[in-house]
């Protein structure tokens with residue numbers, strides 16, 4: 001069978017990547033497109049136009065991308081598939097802050113449209129710093145690139161979507177002047193991860209889980225997104241973002257909403273997004289009084305990661321020596337609805353931690369303190385762990401008789417998860433996301449009202465944080481965060497699980 005022939009012509013499009021010479025394009029987007037070529041998941045008539053400022057010929061640009069592919073593609077690069085991708089790839093040099101330049105881009109796309117038979121359909125991917133989002137959308141608008149009779153235009157916006165509720169609203173209003181909500185795809189790459197999509201499958205395809213997925217059976221839920229990495233060369237961005245904006249407002253809130261949502265009435269995009277949005281709205285009012293006892297901020301000092309000495313956050317390049325940016329947050333919250341009232345959700349995220357993983361732990365309630373629980377002092381609760389990365393899969397812990405002793409009881413650990421490398425070649429998040437955008441499926445992209453509710457939640461934590469004097473640094477690189485984060489759970493008679 002010919003490559004790419006399983007997609008129909010009406011999905012034909014030109015993908016225009018603003019930021020075509022940037023890090024994201026090198027490391028994620030081009031490898032994702034290459035793997036979509038291999039999997040025959042790109043439309044038959046499809047072109048990619050990478051926009052950059054750098055002076056390069058198309059051949060030089062392709063050579064750059066070839067080198068990046070060899071470094072970053074999950075599949076080995078072979079000539080046949082590379083030639084197919086290269087035949088779709090074009091480089092267009094222009095400074096997107098120069099509004100007069102858009103006319104030239106439009107003519108280039110129109111010409112390409114005829115050659116490649118792409119039907120006037122456009123996907124504009126803004127893989128650029130957020131301060132350029134509005135400029136580019138304005139440029140597309142005034143050059144009439146977004147509306148063409150009989151064809152469609154979609155806009156992809158990279159994270160971060162605003163830096164607080166006010167700026168996110170302003171940005172959204174600007175986008176809506178040009179694109180309608182259904183054509184805007186806000187990237188949260190966590191939603192493209194296999195295990196995040198598996199949350200709904202596990203919950204709604206297994207009676208054993210769904211029937212006990214509530215406050216009657218679940219003692220607490222923990223969402224931990226920890227990294228061994230420091231800020232690296234992203235310190236310029238991170239210093240103004242911090243962990244709340246970078247992780248909590250986006251990835252953690254999205255995961256929380258999938259774990260806690262009610263079953264949607266069907267699997268249509270808006271049915272799912274509506275249920276997720278309701279969860280975010282139901283988060284108990286996090287007033288300064290509540291936060292005083294239920295949030296912990298941290299910033300890493302120097303320490304050791306895997307035995308190698310690493311600097312503290314304030315010693316990282318471009319970070320001020322008195323920086324108050326948080327690189328760690330732990331928070332307890334409640335979701336005020338019938339399903340979850342009384343069950344705490346603990347969230348934790350941090351950089352330069354002793355272990356790097358993304359996991360959701362569901363801790364089930366203990367049985368009454370009689371029978372074995374009384375006589376054997378059983379310590380280990382039933383745990384269901386959804387591993388997102390680096391391992392992917394499900395872990396379940398339950399008690400069984402210890403066959404090596406007369407009457408002992410031991411926790412049995414059933415683990416279906418593996419390092420992704422061993423498990424096989426699972427698609428990267430960006431592959432799934434780009435594929436869905438080309439098909440017009442927005443399920444894995446947060447709707448505006450979800451983003452708005454998430455900002456309104458995050459803003460309250462950010463405001464509280466900004467009014468608080470912090471004693472930073474307060475955890476060593478290589479540890480699992482500040483002592484106060486352990487005390488947060490210990491006060492409730494619980495602990496963080498690192499299974």
Ligand SMILES: NC(=O)c1ccc[n+]([C@@H]2O[C@H](COP(=O)([O-])OP(=O)(O)OC[C@H]3O[C@@H](n4cnc5c(N)ncnc54)[C@H](OP(=O)(O)O)[C@@H]3O)[C@@H](O)[C@H]2O)c1
Nearest residue numbers: 019020021022023024052053054095096127128129158159
């Ligand atoms: N990198 C990641 O892993 C990552 C992860 C998540 C989200 N993101 C988001 O993705 C976006 C891009 O990040 P990045 O790391 O790829 O940034 P980057 O490496 O700094 O790339 C920026 C890109 O913008 C282009 N650019 C800047 N000003 C321009 C202008 N006036 N005219 C034309 N092109 C211009 C640059 O082109 P020239 O170099 O040719 O000037 C370059 O291609 C950001 O919103 C970031 O937050 C990135």
